[in-house]
Amino acid sequence: MVRQGPLIVATDERGATVLGCLDSVETVPLGAQNAKAIWRRHGMTGCAIAEALPGMPYLPWLHTDTAGGNDLPLAELAARGVMVTRTSAYTEAVAEWIVAAVLIAAKGAHAYVRASDPREWAPGAGRPRLVAGSQAVVVGNGEIGSYAGAMLRGIGVRVHHVSRSSGSDWRTVAAVDGLADPGLPAHRRKRVALSAPRS
Numbered sequence: 365m366v367r368q369g370p371l372i373v374a375t376d377e378r379g380a381t382v383l384g385c386l387d388s389v390e391t392v393p394l395g396a397q398n399a400k401a402i403w404r405r406h407g408m409t410g411c412a413i414a415e416a417l418p419g420m421p422y423l424p425w426l427h428t429d430t431a432g433g434n435d436l437p438l439a440e441l442a443a444r445g446v447m448v449t450r451t452s453a454y455t456e457a458v459a460e461w462i463v464a465a466v467l468i469a470a471k472g473a474h475a476y477v478r479a480s481d482p483r484e485w486a487p488g489a490g491r492p493r494l495v496a497g498s499q500a501v502v503v504g505n506g507e508i509g510s511y512a513g514a515m516l517r518g519i520g521v522r523v524h525h526v527s528r529s530s531g532s533d534w535r536t537v538a539a540v541d542g543l544a545d546p547g548l549p550a551h552r553r554k555r556v557a558l559s560a561p562r563s
Contacts, residue, residue: 374399374420376408395419404428410435417444425449431458431508452507459511462502466516470495496520503527 370390373383380391383403392399394408395416404413404426414437417423425447428436431454441448468474470493498521502513505527513523 371401372396372399373401373403374416375403376405379403379405397421399423400425402426404430404433404436406430410437413437414440417441427451429453431455455507455511458508459515462508462512463515463519466500466521467495470498498522499524501526 370388372390372392373379374392374394374396375383376394383389383391394402394412397419399420400422402413402416402420402423402425406429410433413426417437417440423444423446426436426441426449428448428450430450433448433450436448438448472493496519500513500516500521501524502509502516503526505513505525509525509527513525516523
């Protein structure tokens, strides 16, 4: 089937600005009856989409440029046969932020930054700890959690993955392996990385 005319996309103002330079796309507000796609951008809530859907009877496609889509009205979209796609462009970037947060916390980078504010050098200010040999619980084993886990293993961290589908609970893993035990030596304590939806 060949589409005649421009693709009619419901999006927000920023999305309309981005798509405005394309002759093959016409943008309309969310809820427009003639929309053939929704481009969900950061800041467009699942509730707003759920409220708009009844007025969009011919909608075949929703694309979200967020890493997850658990706040979307997925059951209603599936019942209507709406194809839902999402970007995977953020997977590596978010995983790198997870690893950066682990390193920043382990090295006490914030203390070094605070010590540098008055232009002082404070050796040992952050009480840096080795990350290699430590353990991490990665909550969520989707693309982001899997990638973060691989990166953490690459720097010598023992990684425990937990998710809804694995049947394991991060609190159980943490209790068994000593995450909550402040008496453990620093190199045996764990870091928790939340990569689960809505974390």
